Structures are given as structure tokens and as C-alpha cells.
Amino acid sequence: MRILHTSDWHLGRSFHREGMLTHQAAYVDHLLAVVEQERVDLVVVAGDIYDRALPQVDAVRLADETLARLAASRAQVVLTSGNHDSAQRLGFSSRLIDAAGVFIRTDAATVGTPVLLGDEHGEVAVYGIPYLDPDSVREPWGLPARSHEAALGAAMRRVRADLAGGGGRRRRSVVLAHAFVAGAEPSESERDISVGGVSLVPTSTFSGVDYTALGHLHGRHTLTHAVRYSGSPLAYSFSEADQLKGSWLVELGADGLSAAEFVEAPVPRPLARLRGTLAELLADPRHARHRDAWVQATLTDDVRPLQAMEQLRTRFPHTLVIGFEPTGGTSHAVPLARPQGRSDHDIALDFVAELRGAPATADEAALLQAATEACCEDPEVDVLVSAAGTEGLW
Structure with missing residues (x-):
């Protein structure tokens, strides 16, 4: 049988x-x-x-x-x-x-x-x-x-x-x-x-x-x-x-x-796990065979590259996952408590610098400023509530 x-x-x-x-x-x-x-x-x-x-x-x-x-x-x-x-x-x-x-x-x-x-x-x-x-x-x-x-x-x-x-x-x-x-x-x-x-x-x-x-x-x-x-x-x-x-x-x-x-069994689309700097992955001729593969890339750049997914997909259109492990092995610890005397915008900028290894650009800083302001309470509403008291709210 x-x-x-x-x-x-x-x-x-x-x-x-x-x-x-x-x-x-x-x-x-x-x-x-x-x-x-x-x-x-x-x-x-x-x-x-x-x-x-x-x-x-x-x-x-x-x-x-x-x-x-x-x-x-x-x-x-x-x-x-x-x-x-x-x-x-x-x-x-x-x-x-x-x-x-x-x-x-x-x-x-x-x-x-x-x-x-x-x-x-x-x-x-x-x-x-x-x-x-x-x-x-x-x-x-x-x-x-x-x-x-x-x-x-x-x-x-x-x-x-x-x-x-x-x-x-x-x-x-x-x-x-x-x-x-x-x-x-x-x-x-x-x-x-x-x-x-x-x-x-x-x-x-x-x-x-x-x-x-x-x-x-x-x-x-x-x-x-x-x-x-x-x-x-x-x-x-x-x-x-x-x-x-x-x-x-x-x-x-x-x-x-x-x-x-x-x-x-047939392999409809192979898998590839690639590791290196963004420049290496984009230029190394050894990776040409992975063009049609589903790709998991681990980037080892000292500074997190901008638009890494978009750049990788110009060579590997089926890139699905990106990891970031800088060569120095820097760990990124996110503070658990809000530092005293620092604005939400300052904290967001610190987070970007810590995560990427480089400060935010001017355009990014402006975008973060707009985002943090949009998330904050309207100070004019606070003033009206304070002045009117609870009776004025009902």
C-alpha cells in the first residue's frame, strides 16, 4: 500500500x-x-x-x-x-x-x-x-x-x-x-x-x-x-x-x-532573510536572486535610515518585515515617567532621536509639533470652565 x-x-x-x-x-x-x-x-x-x-x-x-x-x-x-x-x-x-x-x-x-x-x-x-x-x-x-x-x-x-x-x-x-x-x-x-x-x-x-x-x-x-x-x-x-x-x-x-x-512541494514564492546596512542590501549583487522572494530584512545601520521600506521595495518588491539592529547593539529604552519641565513635543523629539540614532529633521519636528498640539486639551476651554464654575456647564 x-x-x-x-x-x-x-x-x-x-x-x-x-x-x-x-x-x-x-x-x-x-x-x-x-x-x-x-x-x-x-x-x-x-x-x-x-x-x-x-x-x-x-x-x-x-x-x-x-x-x-x-x-x-x-x-x-x-x-x-x-x-x-x-x-x-x-x-x-x-x-x-x-x-x-x-x-x-x-x-x-x-x-x-x-x-x-x-x-x-x-x-x-x-x-x-x-x-x-x-x-x-x-x-x-x-x-x-x-x-x-x-x-x-x-x-x-x-x-x-x-x-x-x-x-x-x-x-x-x-x-x-x-x-x-x-x-x-x-x-x-x-x-x-x-x-x-x-x-x-x-x-x-x-x-x-x-x-x-x-x-x-x-x-x-x-x-x-x-x-x-x-x-x-x-x-x-x-x-x-x-x-x-x-x-x-x-x-x-x-x-x-x-x-x-x-x-x-512547489514553492510559489521563496522566503529570504537578509541582514546588512541598507546600502549593502540595495547594492550587493548576491541578493539579486531574492528579487521575487518574500523578504525579512534586518538593517544594521548605526542610524535608522529614512523610508527604509520604500527603498528596499525598489529592489525587493515583496519586502514584508524590517528589523533594526545597529552594529553597536544600542538598546532603546523608553522612559516610563514623564520628565518634569519638558513639553510633549520635547519628549516626542527625544523619542525619535533615541529610536533612530539621529535627531528629527526640521519638517519632522514641525509635524510632531502639530500632532502634539492636536492631542492636547484646548487651553481656551479650560479657561472658560474655570471662570464659569460647574454651574455654568449645565
């Missing part, structure tokens, strides 16, 4: 306010092409189909189109909910959708009940474990602790109990889970799922399973030969700039996992 393992689509997500839906649709096209070209029998999606519990209409439309296309393909599909998904919304009508060969597993009560598939070597039991909030399953499952390890440990006991009840014959098994498993490094774009600081799950939790398809972390990881993260198909933060995106194509033979190959 040939299985394509993917996760963390986050349909509807934006990248620093840049829409990603077109790029996500391009990934779906790639996914369907891989299914046909690689003769995939089963696609497993390990959670975070959507980016939010109440997804936008366009994201729901893309998900609907994706599942319809997968249902019409040669592959069957098992998908689970992640911590970004609403289990109830994603799982709506799942019993009806099963008939189309798309198996949506979002209900903790069904953990331990597999989707049974088969090939020339016999049965394959696919167990979809949705994201388990320890608080929601602690009481009904009688968990000994409030942790993800306890929740997933209880889920895997249900899986093993079902496998052991197979009438003495060995069934090959696949588990989908959405969790932070020890041995993998997170990136900045994943939502924290810690409960009281306890979020890590040991790899041994999934021992005895032929293949464990993990979701939640956005980088690909091989924790053991049989326990892997596919990562997200697209980069969702600049911390993922160096990650290779795609999915795992794994093969189950007669005795379990026999092969695993990473299939790279």
Missing part, C-alpha cells in the same frame, strides 16, 4: 497579511498530481486542515473542492482534526462522506475504531486520532494527569487493544496524530498547545505501529523510521525559510513499513 502523508494545510491562513489561498490551491493541484503519478492508494492528513475554528468562506470552498477531487481520484483519504480546526465543523456529515472513500475522524469517542483498508498483503488498520485537549478527555477517560502524554497514551491503549483483538492475525497499522512529539524542533508559526507547561509526548507512545503520521510541527522530521512529521506544505513564518516543504510517500509491504521518500 502506497501512502502519502501530509498535514497542516492551514487553509485560509495569511502570511504577514499576504493572502495564501492561491498558493494553497496550487499545492492541492500538486497533491492530486502526485496521487496519480505515484499511484498512491491512501492519503492521510494529520490535522490542521483549516487555520481557524471558524474558517472563511473561500477556505471552506477550497477544502470542499479538494476533498471532492480526492474522492474522485484513485486514492482513499483519512484525515483528522488539529488544534486549529473545529472538530464539530470539520466532522460534520463524516458518516455520509465515508461512503465516498474520504474518512474524517474528529471525535475522540471513535479513537480505537480503525478505517479498515486492504491490499494484496491483507488488511491495514488506519487509526485517526484527532487533536486531544487533555481537559476535554481527562474526566471521561479517567486520565491520571492533565497532559498531552496522558491523553495520547490513553488513545494508544485503545488502538493497541483493537489491534490485539484481531483474531490472532497480524494487521498492519497506521496512526495519525496531532501533537508535539519529543525530538522535533518547532517553528514560530505553530500555536502553543501546552497545558500547564506539559505538551511534549515521547516517541515511545507510538511504539508497535507500522507507521505514525504526525501533524502540528511545520518542519519535516524523522523521529524514528516509522514516526515522522510531514510538516506544512507551505512556509507560514520566516523561521521556516530554510525548511524543505512537501509530504512523505511511504510504502507498507507485507511486514510493515518498507520504504519512505520525501516528495517536495
Whole structure:
């Protein structure tokens, strides 16, 4: 059985306010092409189909189109909910959708009940474990602790109990889970799922399973030969700039996992993290290859350049983020209390000089003067109130 393992689509997500839906649709096209070209029998999606519990209409439309296309393909599909998904919304009508060969597993009560598939070597039991909030399953499952390890440990006991009840014959098994498993490094774009600081799950939790398809972390990881993260198909933060995106194509033979190959996904727009003075970034020929990339620039000028974003975008039109770290490492501390005897305008000028490393220009000083005066109380109103007293106000 040939299985394509993917996760963390986050349909509807934006990248620093840049829409990603077109790029996500391009990934779906790639996914369907891989299914046909690689003769995939089963696609497993390990959670975070959507980016939010109440997804936008366009994201729901893309998900609907994706599942319809997968249902019409040669592959069957098992998908689970992640911590970004609403289990109830994603799982709506799942019993009806099963008939189309798309198996949506979002209900903790069904953990331990597999989707049974088969090939020339016999049965394959696919167990979809949705994201388990320890608080929601602690009481009904009688968990000994409030942790993800306890929740997933209880889920895997249900899986093993079902496998052991197979009438003495060995069934090959696949588990989908959405969790932070020890041995993998997170990136900045994943939502924290810690409960009281306890979020890590040991790899041994999934021992005895032929293949464990993990979701939640956005980088690909091989924790053991049989326990892997596919990562997200697209980069969702600049911390993922160096990650290779795609999915795992794994093969189950007669005795379990026999092969695993990473299939790279298309990169609609690369990411680049650049560092240097503004002049260096604008002139260095080595950066020419980043013209069409989404750019995060860290400027090291001693004085903060004026209109830095506008200047950078003349060379890198898709610059999204600018940071400022002067070579000297000067820290800019903002006073917490108003200095006595200094006007609002003086304080604003001090702030600009401290932040930029150079005083405001004459035009900037005039603009700040107008702004501070517009924010101050009208002194004529104060005089009228003082003279009239409270009776004159009513």
C-alpha cells in the first residue's frame, strides 16, 4: 500500500497579511498530481486542515473542492482534526462522506475504531486520532494527569487493544496524530498547545505501529523510521525559510513499513532573510536572486535610515518585515515617567532621536509639533470652565 502523508494545510491562513489561498490551491493541484503519478492508494492528513475554528468562506470552498477531487481520484483519504480546526465543523456529515472513500475522524469517542483498508498483503488498520485537549478527555477517560502524554497514551491503549483483538492475525497499522512529539524542533508559526507547561509526548507512545503520521510541527522530521512529521506544505513564518516543504510517500509491504521518500512541494514564492546596512542590501549583487522572494530584512545601520521600506521595495518588491539592529547593539529604552519641565513635543523629539540614532529633521519636528498640539486639551476651554464654575456647564 502506497501512502502519502501530509498535514497542516492551514487553509485560509495569511502570511504577514499576504493572502495564501492561491498558493494553497496550487499545492492541492500538486497533491492530486502526485496521487496519480505515484499511484498512491491512501492519503492521510494529520490535522490542521483549516487555520481557524471558524474558517472563511473561500477556505471552506477550497477544502470542499479538494476533498471532492480526492474522492474522485484513485486514492482513499483519512484525515483528522488539529488544534486549529473545529472538530464539530470539520466532522460534520463524516458518516455520509465515508461512503465516498474520504474518512474524517474528529471525535475522540471513535479513537480505537480503525478505517479498515486492504491490499494484496491483507488488511491495514488506519487509526485517526484527532487533536486531544487533555481537559476535554481527562474526566471521561479517567486520565491520571492533565497532559498531552496522558491523553495520547490513553488513545494508544485503545488502538493497541483493537489491534490485539484481531483474531490472532497480524494487521498492519497506521496512526495519525496531532501533537508535539519529543525530538522535533518547532517553528514560530505553530500555536502553543501546552497545558500547564506539559505538551511534549515521547516517541515511545507510538511504539508497535507500522507507521505514525504526525501533524502540528511545520518542519519535516524523522523521529524514528516509522514516526515522522510531514510538516506544512507551505512556509507560514520566516523561521521556516530554510525548511524543505512537501509530504512523505511511504510504502507498507507485507511486514510493515518498507520504504519512505520525501516528495517536495512547489514553492510559489521563496522566503529570504537578509541582514546588512541598507546600502549593502540595495547594492550587493548576491541578493539579486531574492528579487521575487518574500523578504525579512534586518538593517544594521548605526542610524535608522529614512523610508527604509520604500527603498528596499525598489529592489525587493515583496519586502514584508524590517528589523533594526545597529552594529553597536544600542538598546532603546523608553522612559516610563514623564520628565518634569519638558513639553510633549520635547519628549516626542527625544523619542525619535533615541529610536533612530539621529535627531528629527526640521519638517519632522514641525509635524510632531502639530500632532502634539492636536492631542492636547484646548487651553481656551479650560479657561472658560474655570471662570464659569460647574454651574455654568449645565
